[in-house]
Amino acid sequence: MSSAELNRAYRDCRRIAAAHGRTYFLATRLLEPERRPAVHALYAFARMVDDVVDDADAPARSLESAARLDRIEDDLRGYLVHAPTEAADAEHRVLLAVSDTIRRYGIAAEHFWVFLDSMRMDIPGSPHYRDRYPTMAALREYMRGSAAAIGLQLLPVLGTVVPTADAEPAAAALGEAFQLTNFLRDIAEDLDRGRIYLPADELAAFGVDDELLRHCRESGRTDPRVRRALAHLIAVNRGIYRHATPGIELLTPRVRPGIRTAATLYSAILDEIERGDYEVFTRRAVVPRHRRLRVAAKEFALAAPTQRAALS
Known part of the structure; x- marks a missing residue:
């Protein structure tokens, strides 16, 4: 070619x-x-x-x-x-x-x-x-291809300071963390398409089922039971980020600012869901542009001078 x-x-x-x-x-x-x-x-x-x-x-x-x-x-x-x-x-x-x-x-x-x-x-x-996932294990089976695989695709491009295989678990976990954030943010959109990408058993523990989620979508109001379920799943999501983010240090130094920025900004979507009182059925949680630019600028400022020259 x-x-x-x-x-x-x-x-x-x-x-x-x-x-x-x-x-x-x-x-x-x-x-x-x-x-x-x-x-x-x-x-x-x-x-x-x-x-x-x-x-x-x-x-x-x-x-x-x-x-x-x-x-x-x-x-x-x-x-x-x-x-x-x-x-x-x-x-x-x-x-x-x-x-x-x-x-x-x-x-x-x-x-x-x-x-x-x-x-x-x-x-x-x-x-x-599949349009439903009975357990987190079933959802993770889906995310293994839809999200973890993306992290593993990126890993050789980013480069590592350890053997690639040693960095793969954290890379896969970061992809999974991003994907679960998407599912929590886009629950209304997914419902409109007849799908629920959240584990049914963990929702049921808070009294949440398909019917209640559809009611919330139709009424535009988040039921207190759904709020509690979303708060729980956000905590689970943050746990995955905590597991994944130390793996950023396994990447080559020059790519770390970019990946830290992506991880910080994507996890900030969870903050926006909370800030909006879990009203995910009427609004899509978005990190404000000024915050995205501030986080990126901070990572750029913290980069070593030789890195900043390469990133310019």
């Missing part, structure tokens, strides 16, 4: 990351310039797959979406064997960039197949489809 074609593919990925992943894109600015395109490519691939899954919510399109996921996997497998001379459209430019990233950084392709398998669990009509 030509360098111009590959550069165009990476530029497409950067635009996708800037448009859809504000927190991650800001954190990526704290990485060394040469690492940023790979992170953009990984984000764009995950976003592209997520868009396919979202499109599957229309009953008439679920089979088409499942087939499209299969084509994406087949095309990526093919790109890893033999890179094409050109990419025909935006989807294939993302695949071109991510396949180059996989080869360049020696990322285990298995992390992508596990990710795609979890995404198939979101497609109605798929043999693996």
